Amino acid sequence: xxxxxxxxxxxxxxxxATSNGLPRRTNKAQAARELEKLVQPTxxxxxxxxxxxxxMVLVQKLKVSDQMALRQIADxxxxxxxxxxxxxxxxDVVFNVYNEISTKPAERELRxxxxxVTNSDLTAGQKIKHFRxxxxxxxxxxxxxxxxx
Amino acid sequence: xxxYTTCGTKCYKLTADTVQEVIKLSSGQEKADTCILLHAxxxxxxxxxxxxxxxxxxxxxxxxxxxxxxxxxxxxxxxxSQHQAxxxxxxxxxxxxxxxxxxxxxxxxxxxxxxxxxxxxGIGKPxxxxxxxxxxxxQVMCQNLGEQWSITDCVSSLSRLCxxxxx
Numbered sequence: 001x002x003x004x005x006x007x008x009x010x011x012x013x014x015x016x017a018t019s020n021g022l023p024r025r026t027n028k029a030q031a032a033r034e035l036e037k038l039v040q041p042t043x044x045x046x047x048x049x050x051x052x053x054x055x056m057v058l059v060q061k062l063k064v065s066d067q068m069a070l071r072q073i074a075d076x077x078x079x080x081x082x083x084x085x086x087x088x089x090x091x092d093v094v095f096n097v098y099n100e101i102s103t104k105p106a107e108r109e110l111r112x113x114x115x116x117v118t119n120s121d122l123t124a125g126q127k128i129k130h131f132r133x134x135x136x137x138x139x140x141x142x143x144x145x146x147x148x149x
Numbered sequence: 150x151x152x153y154t155t156c157g158t159k160c161y162k163l164t165a166d167t168v169q170e171v172i173k174l175s176s177g178q179e180k181a182d183t184c185i186l187l188h189a190x191x192x193x194x195x196x197x198x199x200x201x202x203x204x205x206x207x208x209x210x211x212x213x214x215x216x217x218x219x220x221x222x223x224x225x226x227x228x229x230s231q232h233q234a235x236x237x238x239x240x241x242x243x244x245x246x247x248x249x250x251x252x253x254x255x256x257x258x259x260x261x262x263x264x265x266x267x268x269x270x271g272i273g274k275p276x277x278x279x280x281x282x283x284x285x286x287x288q289v290m291c292q293n294l295g296e297q298w299s300i301t302d303c304v305s306s307l308s309r310l311c312x313x314x315x316x
Contacts, residue, residue: 015270024270026262028207031274035210038245041235045225046198052188054181054204055154081152084203092153092188094181147156 051085055095058084059142064131071124073131074149095143124149153191155184182208186216193222201225201236208263210239215255217243249288250281256291257281260307272314280313 012021062076085091122145128134135142152163153171160174174191178184182204189200200220202213205228213224223240243251261277262268281287290306300307 016267023265023267024262026268027273028258028263031258031278032207032210034275034278035214035242035246036235036237039238039241042225042238043236045201045236046223048197049199049201049225050192050194050197052185052192052200052202054185054202054206054209056181057204057206088201090151090153090192092185092192093155094184094188095155096181097155097157097177097179097184099179143156147154147161 047087049088050090050092051088052092052094053081053084055093055143058093059146060132060135062131064128066127066129066131068127069124070122070126070128070145071149073128074124074146077146153188155181160188180208182206182212185209186212189213189224190220193220195221197222199223199225201227202239203227203229205230208258210237211254211258213239214243214246214251217251218248246282249285249292253281253288253291256294257287260291260294260310269311269314276314277310280310 010017010019010021016024018024058080059077062073062080064073064076068076081091081093122141150164153174154161154163155174155176158175158177160171160176162169162171174187176184176187178187185202185204189202192200200222202209202224204226210226213226217224217240220240223238225236226239227234227236229235246254257277258274259266261272261274281291286306287310290303290310294300294303294307
């Protein structure tokens with residue numbers, strides 16, 4: 001037994017990695033909750049104010065059916081941006097940059113997001129079936145379309 | 150009405166009639182989280198009273214608190230979940246934490262686990278946060294973490310932090 005205990009149980013310490021070698025995930029929201037406790041939420045925001053929006057979160061929250069053409073999705077996205085921006089006359093929408101060489105594919109793999117259809121030449125009348133699946137790999141072309149539209 | 154939007158590494162300013170590339174908002178940052186700060190700083194013109202960041206991401210919150218001191222106007226984070234909308238005064242949170250802890254928060258967040266760094270099993274975020282509050286040594290170390298490629302100077306302090314977290 002003494003000799004057996006001299007050897008590690010796996011290639012990576014179990015305190016850092018799961019049994020299949022992937023990084024142990026943390027509950028990041030814990031940190032946000034701890035910090036939230038320090039102040040009361042507010043609804044009094046001084047004016048004039050400017051808005052910066054996480055673009056991909058906004059697109060992911062759009063209610064899109066298989067019957068909607070891309071022009072309708074673009075209109076819905078713009079309406080949502082203007083609605084979120086409220087009275088602000090200056091709104092920034094910031095998207096992720098999707099590089100081929102990146103740490104993000106590993107992150108997406110951890111989130112069990114699989115392969116999906118990608119179409120780099122989108123047209124305004126085109127309908128995207130399974131919008132959620134398309135978003136997984138088609139963000140670059142979708143964002144380019146939204147900006148161009 | 151001015152709408153600034155990123156597309157890959159470029160940024161465009163859209164008005165009712167024009168589309169114009171904004172060179173100073175070009176960024177190779179892969180995640181929107183860090184790019185949002187660049188846009189917030191750009192948006193914080195002298196006549197502006199507040200910049201509101203619409204994102205419920207924890208990384209965005211940590212980044213905003215860490216850089217709140219560098220922002221010329223108050224920053225607010227608006228989070229909308231399924232059941233409620235909440236708006237927090239990030240500059241106020243940074244004020245409560247104090248400058249040293251706020252600046253150290255980013256290093257601590259990276260070390261205790263994020264998207265690209267595994268976490269230590271059984272150690273969450275609250276205990277390391279309390280230790281950061283209570284020990285100046287950890288504040289200095291976490292501020293330095295990531296500033297240099299070499300972390301040799303931080304290792305002994307990081308080890309003590311791990312021991313205290315598990316103990």
